[in-house]
């Protein structure tokens with residue numbers, strides 16, 4: 001790699017029938033940073049994540065991960081290359097125990113024997129010790145979000161996409177999650193790309209923010225710049241707020 | 244009364260084999276949501292293979308799974324890549340058409356290769372019978388039932404304790420989420436289809452120790468396994484055994500007290516009744 005971009009999104013367009021969910025979006029993520037992606041409901045944030053992680057092939061554009069074109073690569077290969085993610089609507093493995101669900105992630109890089117060690121470490125890291133033998137279907141939202149995070153961490157990614165990891169959490173759970181995420185970034189050196197509605201979390205966590213509105217990228221910048229950008233305020237509050 | 248007990252004993256022993264056949268079907272259905280109409284015909288093919296190895300190679304039917312298990316496993320993987328993989332994203336009718344087509348094909352092959360008359364092997368290593376109370380127990384049926392239960396337990400352990408087993412469970416819980424944490428969807432589906440098919444080899448071999456085979460037999464095993472699966476629901480191993488035994492006993496009672504030709508009718512009635520009253524099964528999850 002000549003540059004230090006871990007992820008390059010180039011002119012991505014994704015349509016659902018006539019609806020252009022993501023329209024010609026380009027952005028770069030630098031190795032080691034925490035970047036945010038915000039935007040009103042239906043802006044196309046989740047869709048962009050689905051394109052990046054290989055679930056939806058885009059109509060146009062390229063996704064470059066670690067210098068390699070992964071636009072039409074299947075998700076599990078992208079994961080092997082070092083990218084994993086969590087979901088907005090939690091998707092832990094309902095019929096499996098917390099421990100087993102995380103172990104599935106650990107197999108991404110390790111043989112059966114080694115996985116137990118990884119699982120133990122990740123479980124401790126995400127504070128899931130008391131829940132390790134519980135079934136995922138029986139857990140509450142905050143715990144499920146941590147299971148998803150743990151499962152993704154167990155794959156030992158270099159880039160982690162988090163889709164609204166803070167949604168539905170109370171302030172203390174949110175504080176916990178932010179601490180964990182900062183540690184993930186600082187100690188494991190994992191680049192974080194987060195979609196977030198909770199402004200407190202975006203502002204407190206991200207070094208750079210992209211703003212998406214109706215499928216288009218309308219602003220990029222540091223949190224302070226973004227919060228004062230008229231186009232962003234317009235997108236969030238409607239045109240009347242500007243006049 | 245003695246007659247009832249005798250029928251129940253036979254039915255329960257058969258039921259264990261039905262449970263084993265259904266385990267294969269359940270694995271395939273649970274993982275990739277495919278209705279494999281050819282499953283019963285794989286049992287029939289396995290029985291013919293056991294017959295063939297018994298009559299031309301002198302191998303005892305109960306030992307044929309040692310050879311037919313890997314063969315059916317490979318056949319299953321071949322079927323997956325050649326047929327099933329392409330239909331996964333198609334409409335439901337297409338999937339049904341493909342597996343019904345496979346069923347017809349297997350049946351036609353069996354009819355060509357072995358003609359329509361029933362075949363059976365003259366003897367087996369496990370033969371004879373013994374008495375418990377008033378009931379006579381055929382050793383071959385008893386051993387077949389025990390082998391079935393053992394294999395079911397082994398598969399359950401495989402699913403819960405091993406890497407491929409966990410991958411199979413993860414993929415059946417959530418395909419997208421599992422592929423995003425590194426699980427290879429195609430390989431896992433192929434493995435599930437191969438294993439599901441291979442289990443019919445064990446059932447087929449054991450059945451040949453005391454039964455004859457004919458080319459239309461697939462229909463019976465197909466219907467039986469659908470009935471047991473409907474009764475069980477998905478995800479319960481103990482429920483699978485109980486359902487198998489219930490269906491086996493119902494079938495035996497119908498044959499004993501009504502008419503041997505009524506056996507499938509009773510199975511079909513249970514099937515319809517369960518779908519009507521408990522569409523998600525009695526023992527399963529969700």
Ligand SMILES: Nc1ncnc2c1ncn2[C@@H]1O[C@H](COP(=O)(O)OP(=O)(O)OP(=O)(O)O)[C@@H](O)[C@H]1O
Nearest residue numbers: 016019021039040041042043044045046047048088
């Ligand atoms: N699988 C799909 N099929 C059809 N339309 C879809 C699909 N997924 C998303 N859309 C549409 O694409 C647009 C963008 O949706 P997306 O989920 O990406 O928005 P989002 O920014 O994540 O919103 P939110 O903040 O509500 O999560 C929406 O209009 C949505 O209805």
Ligand SMILES: [Mg+2]
Nearest residue numbers: 045046047088
């Ligand atoms: Mg979203």
